[in-house]
Amino acid sequence: MLEKKIGFIGCGNMSKAIIGGLVAGGVLKPENIWVFDHKPATNQAMQQQYGITPAQSAEEVAKQADILFAAVKPNVILKVLKEVASSLNKETLVVSIAAGVTLDSLAMALGHDRKIVRVMPNTPALVNEGMTSVTPNALVTQQESEEVVAIFNSFGKAAVVDEYLIHAVVGVSGSAPAYVFMFIEAMADAAVLGGMPRAQAYQFAAQAVKGSAQMVLETGKHPGELKDMVCSPGGTTIEAVKVLEEKGFRAAVIEAMRQCMAKSEALSKKS
Numbered sequence: 001m002l003e004k005k006i007g008f009i010g011c012g013n014m015s016k017a018i019i020g021g022l023v024a025g026g027v028l029k030p031e032n033i034w035v036f037d038h039k040p041a042t043n044q045a046m047q048q049q050y051g052i053t054p055a056q057s058a059e060e061v062a063k064q065a066d067i068l069f070a071a072v073k074p075n076v077i078l079k080v081l082k083e084v085a086s087s088l089n090k091e092t093l094v095v096s097i098a099a100g101v102t103l104d105s106l107a108m109a110l111g112h113d114r115k116i117v118r119v120m121p122n123t124p125a126l127v128n129e130g131m132t133s134v135t136p137n138a139l140v141t142q143q144e145s146e147e148v149v150a151i152f153n154s155f156g157k158a159a160v161v162d163e164y165l166i167h168a169v170v171g172v173s174g175s176a177p178a179y180v181f182m183f184i185e186a187m188a189d190a191a192v193l194g195g196m197p198r199a200q201a202y203q204f205a206a207q208a209v210k211g212s213a214q215m216v217l218e219t220g221k222h223p224g225e226l227k228d229m230v231c232s233p234g235g236t237t238i239e240a241v242k243v244l245e246e247k248g249f250r251a252a253v254i255e256a257m258r259q260c261m262a263k264s265e266a267l268s269k270k271s
C-alpha cells in the first residue's frame, strides 16, 4: 500500500473515476486521499461514498499532498495552479490531467523547479479498465515516474509516452470511450429494431465489444485476421462488412479522430 497523501483539486468525472479506481484497488488508505472541489456538496458526497478527507481549500490540499492531481478544466487549471504554487512542498509531484495543457505552460504557472507529470487518463478508470499515458518532466525521477504509472496501472493500464504523442493518446483513448459508447448505442438500436428488448440489447452489444477488445489484447492477432474469422463465405457478417465499407465506417472513424487530435493540438497552442 502506498504510504503517501494524494490530493485532488477539482472532483468531477475524471477525479471520481481515478479515486474510485484507487479505492477499489486498495492502493492507499482512503483517508490519505484529500479532495477539494469548489462545490462543497461534492466534497461531502466523496467523503460519504469513499471515506476520503474533504479539504476546506485548494491550498490545504496542496500543503498536504505528496502527489497533487490538478483535475479541473483546461481553461482554469493554470490560474488554479498559480494560486496554490506557494503552498506546495518542494518535493510534491504535480500531476495534470488537463487536455491540451503542456508541461511548459504548467511549469510557467508552478515554477520551473517543480516536478510535473502530464497524464491523459480515460473514464473506464471507474471500472478498473482505464488507459492512461504518463509524461514526466525532466525533474521527475525514474522512481517517481514509475510510481505514477503504478497508480494508474492499479485501475487499468498505463504507459510512459513522449509529450508529442499526447494528441494521439487523446484520440485513441482519452476521448475514445465516447465514440465506443455511440457504437454500442447504435448496435443496440439495431437489435431493438430486430425485436430485442432494450436492456438486453445493451448487454449483448456491450459484451460483444468487450469480448472483441479482449481478443485483440489476448491473441495478439491482427484485427483484420480476427474480422476474417467471423466472416463465413456467403454468410451474414460479410453483408454487414460490405455496408460498413460502403458507408465509410473506417474513414468516418479516422476523420473523427483526426479532428479530435487537431483540437488537442490547437488547445495546446492556446495554453
Ligand SMILES: NC(=O)C1=CN([C@@H]2O[C@H](COP(=O)(O)OP(=O)(O)OC[C@H]3O[C@@H](n4cnc5c(N)ncnc54)[C@H](O)[C@@H]3O)[C@@H](O)[C@H]2O)C=CC1
Pocket: 009, 010, 011, 012, 013, 014, 015, 036, 037, 038, 039, 042, 058, 071, 072, 073, 074, 076, 080, 097, 098, 099, 120, 121, 122, 123, 174, 175
Ligand atoms: N472526462 C474525460 O473523459 C477526461 C477528462 N480529462 C481532463 O480532465 C479534466 C477534468 O475533466 P472532467 O473531470 O471531465 O471535468 P468536470 O467538469 O466533470 O470536473 C471539473 C471539476 O472541477 C471543479 N472545479 C472547477 N473550478 C474549480 C476550482 N477553481 N477549484 C476547485 N474545483 C474546481 C468543478 O466543480 C468540477 O467538479 C479536464 O482538464 C479534462 O481535459 C482528461 C481525460 C479524460
Ligand SMILES: O=C(O)[C@@H]1CCC=N1
Pocket: 099, 170, 174, 175
Ligand atoms: O473532451 C475533452 O476535452 C476531454 C479530453 C479527453 C476526454 N475528454
